[in-house]
Amino acid sequence: MSDVTLATPLTALVGVRHPVVQTGMGWVAGPRLVSATANAGALGILASATMTVDQLRSAVREVKSRTDAPFGVNLRADAGDAAERARIIIDEGVRVASFALAPSRELIARLKDAGVVVIPSIGARRHAEKVAAWGADAVIVQGGEGGGHTGSVATTVLLPQVVDAVDIPVVAAGGFHDGRGLVAALAYGAAGVAMGTRFLLTSDSTVPDAVKARYLAAAVGDVTVTTKVDGLPHRMLRTELVDALERAGRAASLLRAVRHARAFRRESGMGWSRMVRDGLAMKHGKDLTWSQVLLAANTPMLLKASMVDGRTDLGVMASGQVAGLIDDLPSCAELVDRVMTEALATLRALPAAR
Numbered sequence: 001m002s003d004v005t006l007a008t009p010l011t012a013l014v015g016v017r018h019p020v021v022q023t024g025m026g027w028v029a030g031p032r033l034v035s036a037t038a039n040a041g042a043l044g045i046l047a048s049a050t051m052t053v054d055q056l057r058s059a060v061r062e063v064k065s066r067t068d069a070p071f072g073v074n075l076r077a078d079a080g081d082a083a084e085r086a087r088i089i090i091d092e093g094v095r096v097a098s099f100a101l102a103p104s105r106e107l108i109a110r111l112k113d114a115g116v117v118v119i120p121s122i123g124a125r126r127h128a129e130k131v132a133a134w135g136a137d138a139v140i141v142q143g144g145e146g147g148g149h150t151g152s153v154a155t156t157v158l159l160p161q162v163v164d165a166v167d168i169p170v171v172a173a174g175g176f177h178d179g180r181g182l183v184a185a186l187a188y189g190a191a192g193v194a195m196g197t198r199f200l201l202t203s204d205s206t207v208p209d210a211v212k213a214r215y216l217a218a219a220v221g222d223v224t225v226t227t228k229v230d231g232l233p234h235r236m237l238r239t240e241l242v243d244a245l246e247r248a249g250r251a252a253s254l255l256r257a258v259r260h261a262r263a264f265r266r267e268s269g270m271g272w273s274r275m276v277r278d279g280l281a282m283k284h285g286k287d288l289t290w291s292q293v294l295l296a297a298n299t300p301m302l303l304k305a306s307m308v309d310g311r312t313d314l315g316v317m318a319s320g321q322v323a324g325l326i327d328d329l330p331s332c333a334e335l336v337d338r339v340m341t342e343a344l345a346t347l348r349a350l351p352a353a354r
């Protein structure tokens, strides 16, 4: 583990050595990646939206068997079984609960009462203000260059805006991969950086080699945003599949969505009634049609096809623009050590103020 440390409000809050977070990525952030990150002194977050409740419990236990360091679990606040998942987090003594969408005030209170640190991910200032007012301990703010579902405002604009708006620690995400980025984020007032794509591209990540090779070969311009997978802006590698989805008409997209919804139902053990309830929750307060909600069922299966099955032709490869700057597969220990060493060298090389 790196000897170099930078103590920040994030390291104090969570009890990790380094102000670096590996984010919860569906099908990617499993026990192996999370425990390798934790053992490297950073905060690893398990992705649970693509796991059943039983799989989540055994994944949490597997991480605990591999490390004594703190780690987190990412969950969907709008999932019908979010309360059950929160119960596992509390019962198993998981340090951090991370959310893809803003959790309710009640859920935040329940987790905090049990001593869990609550860190929602947000993509807009007003969401940060809302969860801060509801008692969240910190936020991860993702700028538009980040991978997966993403907004349109760049990290360099969104981050200072959020830092100025809330009093809790802010962790910067979207476009980070090295020590210079960590120093830049700290200069903006962040308490650390959270990285998705960079941790996907490590030797500890279980993503198949053929898929990693596609990311390594990508240039910045090969990373695009499309709404054609699930109706929401989604950043991923541009592939033949993405081009086909963009060309496809509405009827073909809907048919594909129904097929994938059926597959996800089988895979996740979710009944149709649970899927409809989750769909209703997803629709709530948003301007989504039912066909868009159904399209959303596409995402987990399309991501699984690449991240688990290695099908670069059939699956989508969610990715930040930063994939265009990454060309190696270090272990998590090497990566965290490199980021911290480079951060320190960057700090030392900054011009002195007069």
Ligand SMILES: Cc1cc2nc3c(=O)[nH]c(=O)nc-3n(C[C@H](O)[C@H](O)[C@H](O)COP(=O)(O)O)c2cc1C
Pocket: 023, 024, 025, 026, 028, 047, 049, 074, 099, 100, 121, 142, 145, 146, 147, 148, 149, 173, 174, 175, 176, 194, 195, 196, 197, 198, 200, 317, 318, 319, 320, 321, 322
């Ligand atoms: C393959 C992949 C899957 C992702 N899945 C999720 C997810 O399930 N939940 C979530 O909150 N964010 C998810 N994200 C977003 C990441 O957690 C993170 O916020 C983002 O990757 C940060 O930007 P970066 O890729 O530039 O580091 C995913 C990102 C990628 C690349």
